[in-house]
Amino acid sequence: xxxxxVPAGYMKAFSPDPxxxxxxxxxxxxxxxxxxxxxxxxxxxxxxxxxxxxEDDALFREQEGALARLASMDPDTALDDLxxxxxxxxxxxxxxxDATRYRTYILAASKAMNLGMRQEAVVVVAGSEExxxxxxxxxxxxxxxxxxxxxxxxxxxxxxxxxxxxxxxSLASKSASGDDVRLLNRLACEQAQxxxxxxxxxxxxxxxxxxxxxxxxxxxxxxxxLPAPTxxxxxxxxxxxxxGRALSFIKPL
Numbered sequence: 001x002x003x004x005x006v007p008a009g010y011m012k013a014f015s016p017d018p019x020x021x022x023x024x025x026x027x028x029x030x031x032x033x034x035x036x037x038x039x040x041x042x043x044x045x046x047x048x049x050x051x052x053x054x055e056d057d058a059l060f061r062e063q064e065g066a067l068a069r070l071a072s073m074d075p076d077t078a079l080d081d082l083x084x085x086x087x088x089x090x091x092x093x094x095x096x097x098d099a100t101r102y103r104t105y106i107l108a109a110s111k112a113m114n115l116g117m118r119q120e121a122v123v124v125v126a127g128s129e130e131x132x133x134x135x136x137x138x139x140x141x142x143x144x145x146x147x148x149x150x151x152x153x154x155x156x157x158x159x160x161x162x163x164x165x166x167x168x169x170s171l172a173s174k175s176a177s178g179d180d181v182r183l184l185n186r187l188a189c190e191q192a193q194x195x196x197x198x199x200x201x202x203x204x205x206x207x208x209x210x211x212x213x214x215x216x217x218x219x220x221x222x223x224x225x226l227p228a229p230t231x232x233x234x235x236x237x238x239x240x241x242x243x244g245r246a247l248s249f250i251k252p253l
Contacts, residue, residue: 001049002044002048003045003048004039004043004044005044005048005092006089006137008022008039008040009064009065010067010068010089010155011026011042011043013156014026014132014157014197014198015039016199016200023039024038027197027198027199027200028196028197029196029201029208031194034201066082066085067155070122070153070155071156071159073122079161086163087138087146087151089137089153090140117165117166118164119163119164119166119171120162120164123173123249124158124159124175125158125159125160125175125176126178127178127181128178129181130157130158130181131181131185132185132188132196132198133154133188133197134189134193134195134196134197135192135193135195136193137154138151139152139184139187139188139238141240141250142237142238142240143237148165148168149165149237150162150163150169150240150250151163151164152247154184154188157199160184162249162250164250169251169252170251170253172249172251176249177248179248180247180249183244183245183247184247187238189211
């Protein structure tokens with residue numbers, strides 16, 4: 001049986017008609033191909049959930065429900081304790097390679113890892129630019145331990161969720177500029193494993209060609225406080241102080 005390693009309820013928010021549920025159509029850029037498909041057929045893995053004990057079902061349902069609600073949230077909505085859901089999403093597709101290691105990692109993180117005091121907000125795109133997402137959708141902004149990082153998740157073409165360490169970041173605005181959207185989309189291209197997901201392919205041919213370029217060789221930053229073998233799970237993180245990597249709505253302290 002096939003199941004989604006990126007929740008269908010999350011991906012449908014990038015469709016022109018999310019009300020169609022799993023039949024919602026999105027545009028996909030994968031390698032040198034651009035095509036339309038339903039979220040039912042996207043980011044799926046055979047026997048994904050069967051890799052986990054039955055008692056994990058509630059955790060997956062809780063995460064998927066939380067992510068599906070984020071797409072329509074108002075910027076004034078008070079958010080609380082989203083960081084664990086976002087962190088699980090980052091690790092979720094790693095289970096394709098090693099479910100046992102993933103489960104050990106997630107349970108340890110859920111029970112023992114304190115993500116610290118965080119600022120969480122809905123940030124809305126101000127102009128006509130639209131956000132895209134990928135099969136590895138969570139952007140980890142900042143180096144070091146997750147307690148020191150900002151988690152950024154595009155949840156629709158016009159909304160992005162931010163969960164940032166209050167000690168290391170300051171939330172400067174709840175509005176994303178065109179430059180912010182272009183940077184976030186570039187980061188989505190850089191960290192995608194196989195495909196990008198969006199409402200429609202860009203009309204600009206050069207922008208489309210950039211998306212269709214092979215994913216570059218990337219350095220990875222790993223979260224290492226847990227004992228081996230869980231410590232070897234790696235993920236891409238972004239240095240917010242590097243040239244061309246600054247966002248207007250979140251500032252490193």
